[in-house]
Amino acid sequence: MSVAGVTRADAGEVQTVVAARRLRSVATVFIGVGRPSTAAILASMVHNPDLVLVYESGTIGAKPTRVPLSIGDGELALTADAVVSVPEMFNYWIGPGRIEVAFLGAAQVDRFANLNSTVIGDYEHPRTRLPGAGGAPEVAANCGEVVVIAPHSPRTFVESLDFVTTVGHGDGPGARERLGFRGRGPTAVITDLGVLEPDPVTRELTLTQVHEGVEVDTVLAATSWELKRADEIRVTEPPSSEELAALRELVSR
């Protein structure tokens, strides 16, 4: 299907567009590099021109015209409303819960949206050493809510994390409250196949949405645990020609 010469969106583009839509009525978003950054810039282009982009490097209100390679690219500092030190970023801005939404990625996600970005395998003798925590634990504890963006495969959506880097909903109801966390934790996991959201009571991730053309069975097969399904599973509204054109123009800059 093509609209005015625009080819159909691929799965990664749909994932980015769906993530951008989560920021329609959000004031502030904390973002890392890669797809989260692309989604946030897209949101500010298409849905929410007043969206405040906050990067971990200390650039608050950055207005990048291109998707930055690193979270500390010069353009972010030059266009920011404020540029602060790392201690200030965590102690004054993230810690007190001033940031509404945080986008986080991970190498492994479990059924309660806890995240691993430290090691695959045993910590002392890892099969794969991953970069590590960075800012994720405190960002996830304190930002108003967390949106996880991850590729959907059984390697990523695992029964049990090899390492708990970042707490999502812990072991279920009441876990975040017992730990004294301020934010609501993960409210959505956006993948290239669909969207998982925590059940309001059990906090377990539940399939609530599939992207157009994706079978529910495909999502179940790409998840290592027996994924719960919502009574009614929505189908993602496909990217509009405006969303897709803006996204492609952004990444081509």
Add this chain to the structure above:
Amino acid sequence: MAELTSLSEAVAALVHDGDSVALEGFTHLIPFAAGHELLRQRRRELELIRMTPDILYDQMIGMGAARKLVFAYGGNPGVGSLHRFRDAVENGWPGPLELEEHSHAGMANRFVAGASGLPFAVMRGYLGTDLAALANVAPIECPFTGEHLIAVPALAPDVAIIHAQEADRHGNVQLWGIPGVQKEAVLAARRSLVTVERIVDELEPRPGSLALPGWVVDAVAEVPRGSRPSYSLGITDRDNDFYRFWDRLSRDRDAFTAWMQEHVLDGATVQ
């Protein structure tokens, strides 16, 4: 009072085998040239401290200069893995590397405690994670409210090394753009070295700049382009292509070693 000196003399005087050394700079102003000078002077058994090891510590680890790494995020920002860091942890090449792992917030607060002359800092963090059991952190109760918090121990490196845009002839340093945790690192350390893009007669105030008076710094050395392939805002640009190139080159031990020999040990810092 800071001594204006050459990079090689400053490293020879300030950094010894076995020291704990923090070369700081959060994506911006990473002191590559100084790190390369440490390698040329064959410093060994270093405890390397950095929130984000980046390519510089990948190089230093791969060259066998480190016995221990204290860090929070060991990736090539926006690109992927640090392959020399991974090879050291996964395969012990070129030698074993002890890890002390924290979160960014933890590392930042550890530097703040060090700069403040306090034994620890208090924060909300680590709770519920596997990091809490690994890292040297401890639960602490607020004496006023009873809230359960986490104490993280102060960082007090033997040496802090940072890069800045400018210094004057008295060694007063000015940097602007992303400030990272450089001020805290210098104030937390026993000794400090600042490399600068240029030495000027008079510092011109810049919006949002951060100043370090010359009397808290031990040595200042002029090293133009001393943060490349990182950058010095307003003077040099981040070499994003180099970060991508490093991902390919550093996967192979022999290619890595040959490159380091040619571009770092035998030559000046890559420009």
